[in-house]
Amino acid sequence: AQKVTQAQTEISVVEKEDVTLDCVYETRDTTYYLFWYKQPPSGELVFLIRRNSFDEQNEISGRYSWNFQKSTSSFNFTITASQVVDSAVYFCALSRESNYQLIWGAGTKLIIKP
Amino acid sequence: DAGVIQSPRHEVTEMGQEVTLRCKPISGHDYLFWYRQTMMRGLELLIYFNNNVPIDDSGMPEDRFSAKMPNASFSTLKIQPSEPRDSAVYFCASSFGFPGNTIYFGEGSWLTVV
Numbered sequence: 001a002q003k004v005t006q007a008q009t010e011i012s013v014v015e016k017e018d019v020t021l022d023c024v025y026e027t028r029d030t031t032y033y034l035f036w037y038k039q040p041p042s043g044e045l046v047f048l049i050r051r052n053s054f055d056e057q058n059e060i061s062g063r064y065s066w067n068f069q070k071s072t073s074s075f076n077f078t079i080t081a082s083q084v085v086d087s088a089v090y091f092c093a094l095s096r097e098s099n100y101q102l103i104w105g106a107g108t109k110l111i112i113k114p
Numbered sequence: 115d116a117g118v119i120q121s122p123r124h125e126v127t128e129m130g131q132e133v134t135l136r137c138k139p140i141s142g143h144d145y146l147f148w149y150r151q152t153m154m155r156g157l158e159l160l161i162y163f164n165n166n167v168p169i170d171d172s173g174m175p176e177d178r179f180s181a182k183m184p185n186a187s188f189s190t191l192k193i194q195p196s197e198p199r200d201s202a203v204y205f206c207a208s209s210f211g212f213p214g215n216t217i218y219f220g221e222g223s224w225l226t227v228v
Contacts, residue, residue, distance in 0.1 A: 033214040045205060045219035052214065091157070099170070100145060100213045104157045 002027050004094050006105035013082055014113050021077045021108045023092030029053075031097040034068065034075045039107070040088040048090075051075065079110075087112045116140070118220035120206050126226045132194040135223045137206030138187055147217060148181055148191050149205040157205075163189065196227045 003026040013019050025034065036048040049059060051068050059066045063080045079086050092105040119138040127133055139146045147162040161171040166183045174181070178197070183189040193200055207219040 031214075035216070037219075042221075043203060043224070044221040045207075047216055047218055050216045095214050097212075097214055100147070100162055100209070100217070101159060101170075102157075102217065106156060 002029075002094055002096065002103045004092050004103050004105040006090075006092055006108050008108045009106070010109040010111065012111040012113065015084055016081050018078060018080050019082050019110065021079075021090050021092075021110065023075045023077065023105060025073050025075065025092070025094045025103075027073075027094060027096070029096055029098075033095040033097075035093040035095065035102070036066065036075075036077050037091045037093065038088045039091065045091075048077075082110075082112045084112045084114050086110060118206055118208050118218055120204075120220035120223050122223060123221065124224045124226075126228065127196055129197055129227055130195045131227075132192065133196045133200075133225060133227075135191040135204050135206075135225070137189045137191070137220060139189070139206070139208030140210075140218055141187070143208035143210045143218075144186075145209040145211075145217075146183060146189050147205075147207040147209070148189070149207060149219075151203045151205060151222070152201075160191070193225075196225075198227045201226050 005024045032053045034051045038046045056068050065078045067076045089107045089109045091107045094103040121136045144165050148160040151157045160173040161181045163183045181191045203222045203224050205219050205222045207217045209215050209217045
């Protein structure tokens with residue numbers, strides 16, 4: 001069975017702090033894809049990153065970084081020097097190679113206080 | 115480049131009325147998805163199309179829901195008759211190529227049925 005767990009329901013930090021959002025997944029597939037999406041208060045779903053199961057290199061994009069570890073089935077997301085505009089719900093998702101059914105985590109609500 | 119375009123952004127309707135949500139996918143994308151998001155159930159895939167053909171509609175909740183894609187640049191999701199429990203955010207999304215590629219979402223249509 002495929003499953004994505006985001007154990008942190010809500011995180012609240014003060015601006016400029018670093019924050020890590022956890023994502024743990026379950027799959028028996030050899031080939032799979034992992035995603036992070038951001039849903040700000042305005043409601044749209046914004047794509048952040050896609051990672052395939054064969055690429056375990058960490059990714060950095062500005063203040064955002066992602067740590068993919070197959071050994072622990074985790075795909076964690078870190079925001080460095082957080083800003084108020086980072087406040088949103090962040091979703092981790094898993095896709096199989098065989099179909100387009102995205103398996104979604106429950107989301108983590110991130111609150112950045114000024 | 116234009117993203118996925120949805121209309122209307124907000125709709126308030128009375129129970130029993132017909133609701134039609136519209137979507138224009140990203141040009142060149144050959145997959146189109148309809149998702150529903152509620153607090154209780156999170157993000158659910160309702161139906162998806164490949165090259166205008168419905169591939170999987172197992173997520174469509176009941177016969178009151180129908181979706182069409184008459185051409186590569188337009189799709190509709192219709193609810194007839196609408197019920198209060200249909201109140202949700204409906205997202206259209208599109209992708210290109212094969213499962214595992216990034217799915218890009220529209221801004222959503224916020225439906226309230228009173």
